[in-house]
Amino acid sequence: MEISTIVTLITVSLLIVYLILIYNNLIQLKHNVSKAWSNIDVLLKQRHDELPKLVETCKQYMAYEKNALETVIKARSAVAHAQQDSDIKALGVAETQLRMGLGNLFALAESYPGLKANESFQHLQSRITSLEHDIADRREFYNESTNVNNIRIEQFPDVLVAKSFGFKAFDLLEFSETNRADVNVSLLFQ
Template sequence: MSTVLIIILVVVALLVIYLITCYNSFVKLNNKIKEAYATMDVYLKKRYDLIPNLVETVKGYAKHEQGTLEKVIQARNMAMNAGSVDERVEGENILSGTLKSLFALSESYPDLKANENFVSLQSDLNRMEEEIASSRKYYNAIVNTFNTKTEVFPSNLIANMFGFSVKPLFEVENENERQNVKVEF
């Protein structure tokens, strides 16, 4: 065997090893994205389950605030029934906004703010929001790693070859939510 042939075989073997390693890392990252999304989904489901109880509790104290309560339920249903990640992001942003208005509504009803069930539900929902934020952060970190690998050379060649494409991040879409909060007394 000639030296040139050996060099060619070694180079081909190294390329095949790189191809396999790169492909496997895409598969692993893709599975981590699915796991992160599923974890986030579990927390979102728990939040969805809390919302009807919260709405029912508020209904008893704020009967003439039916419009706000209906918006919360509509936003919950829209987020729950989202088909894609982009639809889920949009639905979650709308739901977060309606929940803020629901809690702002409670400020007008001192009896509601003092209600033990409402306080407990609000506390549970706050804990759920923290868990959701944490899971979104993890999801976005994994997606960022995947997207970077999908876009940089030479792994982008393998990504294109096997159909791996950039995944969407969970982001705030409403520009108003990015603004600094003004606190006035």
């Protein structure tokens, strides 16, 4: 065998191995995004299951605050539909509404000493608050995984493999600016 043939075979073999490594790495990134989304989904379902209990506990005390309770119920439904449809953008909007509704509900609870002292309410409020923190942590991990995936499928030479095998970009899970703003508690009591 000639030296040029050996060099060509080695070069082609190395190129094939390199492309396989890129492909496997892209598969791993895609599954990291899926795993991160699954982690968020589990927490959203747990919170989804806790909210009816919270609303029911609040109903016993907050007979005059029907709007606050209905807002949480509607937002919970919107989150469930967005989850079911795997619509990340709609989920971000629905999550914003739900978080604002919960913030308002917890702020209103301050004016009901009996509710505030209720052991069930305290437990549910603590549980939901804990889930909110966990969701925020998982959302950060999901967005980081999504970002790494999206960058890699656009970088050369990965873009060649990504386009050849149909790898797609994922949407970031974002909440609107209103979710980041402080809740004006004084407006709740007017």
